[in-house]
Amino acid sequence: xxxxxxxxxxxxxxxxxxxxxxxxxxxxxxxxxxxxxxxxxxxxxxxxxxxxxxxxxxxxxxxxxxxxxxxxxxxxxxxxxxxxxxxxxxxxxxxxxxxxxxxxxxxxxxxxxxxxxxxxxxxxxxxxxxxxxxxxxxxxxxxxxxxxxxxxxxxxxxxxxxxxxxxxxxxxxxxxxxxxxxxxxxxxxxxxxxxxxxxxxxxxxxx
Numbered sequence: 363x364x365x366x367x368x369x370x371x372x373x374x375x376x377x378x379x380x381x382x383x384x385x386x387x388x389x390x391x392x393x394x395x396x397x398x399x400x401x402x403x404x405x406x407x408x409x410x411x412x413x414x415x416x417x418x419x420x421x422x423x424x425x426x427x428x429x430x431x432x433x434x435x436x437x438x439x440x441x442x443x444x445x446x447x448x449x450x451x452x453x454x455x456x457x458x459x460x461x462x463x464x465x466x467x468x469x470x471x472x473x474x475x476x477x478x479x480x481x482x483x484x485x486x487x488x489x490x491x492x493x494x495x496x497x498x499x500x501x502x503x504x505x506x507x508x509x510x511x512x513x514x515x516x517x518x519x520x521x522x523x524x525x526x527x528x529x530x531x532x533x534x535x536x537x538x539x540x541x542x543x544x545x546x547x548x549x550x551x552x553x554x555x556x557x558x559x560x561x562x563x564x565x566x567x568x569x
Contacts, residue, residue, distance in 0.1 A: 423485035442504035445551035
């Protein structure tokens with residue numbers, strides 16, 4: 363009987379040892395999984411595109427305009443441009459620094475790119491000015507789209523220097539006239555934007 367008890371005891375000890383080893387291996391595998399997940403998250407963060415990568419630069423915008431201009435002529439379709447700028451962006455930069463100003467502009471870029479149609483063109487043109495080329499869109503429709511974007515942008519506050527800031531933008535809206543160059547179109551839009559900015563915040567002027 364004693365030998366039988368000892369045999370069962372040794373078998374129980376072996377079972378316990380095997381269980382401990384299995385638990386140790388499982389814990390090691392779980393740690394490895396967590397390490398891999400962390401490495402994947404870090405790699406994704408490093409490879410994530412910057413907000414400004416989602417919008418065109420001036421050269422790409424010029425090319426996009428030529429394409430859409432040709433399409434508008436061919437299809438006899440309307441084509442509108444919205445030139446816009448965050449209200450008081452200079453004050454934000456002066457008071458909170460260049461980083462805060464760029465954060466605000468990046469926030470606008472993301473809002474525009476995610477809230478417009480895939481066929482519309484979003485670009486950062488000169489400094490703090492953004493251009494929105496609305497395809498197959500007449501002036502009245504462009505005004506409605508601009509008002510909608512203003513509301514959506516203001517409803518998405520941005521954390522700046524530890525404070526939640528509700529930003530606004532003003533805009534100049536123009537419809538392309540047949541045979542009008544991009545330079546002429548931008549000049550009209552720029553005049554409208556300057557007038558809107560002189561009128562206060564969240565203003566829209568048509569030219």
